[in-house]
Amino acid sequence: MNEELRRAELAESLSEVRARVDRACRAAGREPGEVELLAVTKTFPASDVALLADLGLTEFAENREQEARGKVAEFAGLRPEAPARWHMVGQLQRNKARSVVRWADVVESVDSERLVEALRKATANALDAGDRTHPLEVLLQVSLDESEGRGGCRPDEVPALADMITLTSDLRLRGVMAVAPLGGDPAVAFDTLSKISERLRGDHPEAVEVSAGMSGDLESAVAHGSTRVRVGTALLGGRRLTSP
Numbered sequence: 470m471n472e473e474l475r476r477a478e479l480a481e482s483l484s485e486v487r488a489r490v491d492r493a494c495r496a497a498g499r500e501p502g503e504v505e506l507l508a509v510t511k512t513f514p515a516s517d518v519a520l521l522a523d524l525g526l527t528e529f530a531e532n533r534e535q536e537a538r539g540k541v542a543e544f545a546g547l548r549p550e551a552p553a554r555w556h557m558v559g560q561l562q563r564n565k566a567r568s569v570v571r572w573a574d575v576v577e578s579v580d581s582e583r584l585v586e587a588l589r590k591a592t593a594n595a596l597d598a599g600d601r602t603h604p605l606e607v608l609l610q611v612s613l614d615e616s617e618g619r620g621g622c623r624p625d626e627v628p629a630l631a632d633m634i635t636l637t638s639d640l641r642l643r644g645v646m647a648v649a650p651l652g653g654d655p656a657v658a659f660d661t662l663s664k665i666s667e668r669l670r671g672d673h674p675e676a677v678e679v680s681a682g683m684s685g686d687l688e689s690a691v692a693h694g695s696t697r698v699r700v701g702t703a704l705l706g707g708r709r710l711t712s713p
């Protein structure tokens with residue numbers, strides 16, 4: 470597609486998404502500035518990320534390590550001065566830890582002790598080698614239904630994982646993340662997540678982020694305290710390749 474057409478299309482969808490977030494905040498008695506917009510750019514090219522950065526977005530997310538790695542590098546070539554931060558939001562194999570810490574500022578899909586340990590070690594090595602300059606921010610992904618496969622730890626595993634993360638010096642615990650269960654009522658799921666977040670903040674006051682809400686359910690997530698909505702389709706359009 471012609472770049473100017475795509476720019477106009479993205480500008481329009483961005484203003485629609487921002488208006489939805491603002492309306493949801495006002496309806497919930499919250500300030501629009503309390504909710505961060507994370508653009509989920511999976512399956513879309515680095516050129517789209519560049520256009521979104523031109524439109525003022527700074528937070529981008531990917532769900533596949535291999536796809537992200539190349540895209541982040543390509544984007545850095547297209548917009549070397551843009552103040553972008555990258556989030557990994559997909560399920561992560563431990564053997565990808567070394568690679569993910571070279572491009573991700575935040576990993577939102579942390580859900581096991583083994584993954585915490587792999588990320589800790591990989592981050593320490595990357596800091597030593599000069600491949601990154603900051604500790605890795607992490608969110609604990611919580612599974613809000615019993616089904617395996619979409620990732621996430623059980624709610625009762627959160628306290629021990631949180632303690633383990635805060636004992637490291639290379640990982641920074643920033644909060645929780647969840648995906649509303651398929652077919653369920655998102656409001657019930659997001660209400661559960663907000664209670665999990667509240668308990669977590671009792672022990673770890675710095676873990677303030679609640680990453681919840683996607684294109685289809687962001688209003689409900691904002692009503693239940695989301696601080697970060699992750700939006701793909703409503704910003705970039707439908708994905709041709711299916712992505713888990």
Ligand SMILES: *Cc1c(COP(=O)(O)O)cnc(C)c1O
Pocket residue numbers: 509511532558559648683684685699700701702703713
């Ligand atoms: C793809 C994805 C999103 C965005 O979903 P949309 O419905 O396209 O907005 C959010 N979170 C995660 C973890 C995803 O994989």
